Amino acid sequence: MKWVMMFMALAMSVSAFAGEAQPVGEDPKIEARLNVLAEDLRCLVCQNETLAGSHAELAEDLRREIRDQMKQGKDDKQVVEYLVARYGDFVLYKPPFKPLTVVLWLGPLVFLLIGALTWWTILKRRRAQPDAMENIKTRPEAARILNGDAE
Amino acid sequence: MNKRLIMLLPLAVFVVLALFLGKGLFLNPREVPSPFIGRPAPQFALAEVGNPARSFSPKEMLGKVWMLNVWAPWCVSCRQEHGVLMQLKDQGVVIVGLNWKDKDREAAELMARMGTPYVINLEDLDGRVGIDYGVTGTPETFLIDKQGIIRYKQTGPINAEVWTEKLEPRMKEMAK
Structure with a gap:
């Protein structure tokens, strides 16, 4: 059963x-x-x-x-x-994939490329700027403060 | 200056995209472009509604400008269209009816009651000829020229506006 x-x-x-x-x-x-x-x-x-x-x-x-x-x-x-x-x-x-649908297929790729390019240029520009901390450390009084000698 | 322009670029791209998508909202998704425009009308042989002995083929219409109107008795917007088609018939427009999937066989009775705008009304009971013409629903109307080439497809009912703006100018051009 x-x-x-x-x-x-x-x-x-x-x-x-x-x-x-x-x-x-x-x-x-x-x-x-x-x-x-x-x-x-x-x-x-x-x-x-x-x-x-x-x-x-x-x-x-x-x-x-x-x-x-x-x-x-x-x-x-x-x-x-x-x-x-x-x-x-x-x-x-x-x-x-044919001439009429090229934009449809490749459009997203183009946008991805634009994004990557923008990202890359921004990163490159930032790297080209001198490091703010390094700049400060070379100044004697700043170095003194950072080293804890400040009164 | 240059930098500010670049900052505006995403906004510009957004506006262009929004315009395209906005336009898309107002397009009719039923109006699928027909691959038949500019191509010969598919051949078939169908009997006349209520007269199985009479067989019709589009070849008979060579040399004439004509309309193939796909309709069905169960189709509400076809009823709306009916009055306009009757007027067109009185103006001498040649209309062939394709009675699509009329399983209940109501067409003959309906035509007798309301009048027929068709030179001949054809019985496409299983809908195969409709499929050969890429029909997705009724009513649909094809304009066919003297060489038997489909020149235009109207999806949805024909009203006075559709006739004067879309169909009549094309029919006149084709008749030349």
Whole structure:
């Protein structure tokens, strides 16, 4: 009895983690590929959701389309090309590097470079200034005070 | 003097960034640039709503300037657009309807009741042709020229303002 209960509890915990129900009878290999690929694709209706996570009707249709194309033997790259041809780069969560997106990709680097340059020049300028303490120590009366001879 | 200018640089950068981001707030995220502009309209063969024997293909429209209007009976903003489209039809604008994912098959009844602005209304029941045109929602309208090239895409309903400012000038240019 105890074992049966434990088994039931286990079975329930598995179903709780199963997430989205897959249509019965789909090829598990294709489903796995679809889920990985759809994580990197944007749902065009709820624009902050991935195609994998969205319940929008269009997202379901697009998943069906991707599934069909995978069944026809198309590889991931061809499927992505198919979607980009119709919906543009916007469908990709990771936009490609091309003239239009140069600023997007390199902008942060440029700002980092500006920051580093500013930091470096400030440090250099500070180093060029004579050490205030050294300056004081060379003066006799200051040296006397610092050495504790002051009255 | 020079030093003071450099001190102002971060402020200048901030202002420029704020202007760009501020502009971004007022852009419509639904208006995704269509990769089809300047490219041939995808080919398809679809039956007319309520008349499965009649098959339509965009090839038939070569030599004409026309509008492909993606709509659906369940789409509220398509109803708002309907009146404008009826007026356009009376002005002689050629509009082909793409009845997108009308699972409840309401289009024929709706058209009979409210009138049809379309020269032909096509049945895209599973939405595949819509996907081929990169449709994300209804209504969307494509302007297609005499060579069958998509020249403009309107996302969202057509009202009098959209027509006179965006669509009409382009249709006139394409008709030349």
